[in-house]
Amino acid sequence: MLQQAKGWQIGQPHHDGSTGFALLHCQQRFLQQADGGMFWPLASLEQRFSPWLLDIQGIGYLDGQPVFLYELTERPDDEQWQWVSLRSQLGHENADWFGMLSYASQIGVWSRQHRFCGSCGQPMQSSTEHRMRYCQPCGLQQYPRLSPCMIVLVTRGDEVLLARSPRFVSGLYSCLAGYAEPGETMEGCVHREVYEETRIRVHNLRYVTSQNWPFPHSMMMGYHAEYLEGEIIPQEDEIEDARWFKIHQLPLLPLSGSIARYLIDLHLHERSGSSKPVLPR
Numbered sequence: 001m002l003q004q005a006k007g008w009q010i011g012q013p014h015h016d017g018s019t020g021f022a023l024l025h026c027q028q029r030f031l032q033q034a035d036g037g038m039f040w041p042l043a044s045l046e047q048r049f050s051p052w053l054l055d056i057q058g059i060g061y062l063d064g065q066p067v068f069l070y071e072l073t074e075r076p077d078d079e080q081w082q083w084v085s086l087r088s089q090l091g092h093e094n095a096d097w098f099g100m101l102s103y104a105s106q107i108g109v110w111s112r113q114h115r116f117c118g119s120c121g122q123p124m125q126s127s128t129e130h131r132m133r134y135c136q137p138c139g140l141q142q143y144p145r146l147s148p149c150m151i152v153l154v155t156r157g158d159e160v161l162l163a164r165s166p167r168f169v170s171g172l173y174s175c176l177a178g179y180a181e182p183g184e185t186m187e188g189c190v191h192r193e194v195y196e197e198t199r200i201r202v203h204n205l206r207y208v209t210s211q212n213w214p215f216p217h218s219m220m221m222g223y224h225a226e227y228l229e230g231e232i233i234p235q236e237d238e239i240e241d242a243r244w245f246k247i248h249q250l251p252l253l254p255l256s257g258s259i260a261r262y263l264i265d266l267h268l269h270e271r272s273g274s275s276k277p278v279l280p281r
């Protein structure tokens, strides 16, 4: 049954080879046709791309149209085509468009990485009921992976604690962030990561919001925390520089639309009455 709702909806449409459109994906890039479109008509697509076809997944509906992911083993070249990165679509004016590509890419990564059982090595089968792969011989089940990660804005009066990783573009500073360890709460993760990265202790944690970050499959949980004690000592190899910035003398910040920027803009709003930022999606 076709979904009639507007916008992007996750689902598992049935693949009959003619109804709907396909996204062609390989390692966080999508294949664009000569006319700039990223939606490929399904007719003869399987045949045309059969040498590289790894998997087909019904991933949902865009404006009521079924959307399928064609995951390819590698990126075939053609002078008429272009491989477009997921990252380049991050600031797309239509948030539903990025939401769809983000989901497609994460399903593609999962499909590619779970073709064989990690326990006994046998080929995995796809469930027809859930987005799940399972191993018939040993019973292992694999769902699309999400990696929980905290991101926190630490504040001290009119100052915010920002840091830069060696990977960042020149001059850019952002909030502290890090992945949760097994057995840890998100709040425990905030305390541990802030201390490891800067030797600062924090308190009065407040959960703010979350954002799925598909590079490749992070679930960012955003917090605000207040400074408690300590002097900044940046963690070797991880943190190139960390410092307190006055809120009216901020460095180059992450792009709008990221949860890092949202946490900073929200604090500015609460502290100085600047306009309230829009929640990231």
Ligand SMILES: [Zn+2]
Pocket: 117, 118, 119, 120, 121, 122, 135, 136, 137, 138, 139, 140
């Ligand atoms: Zn197995």
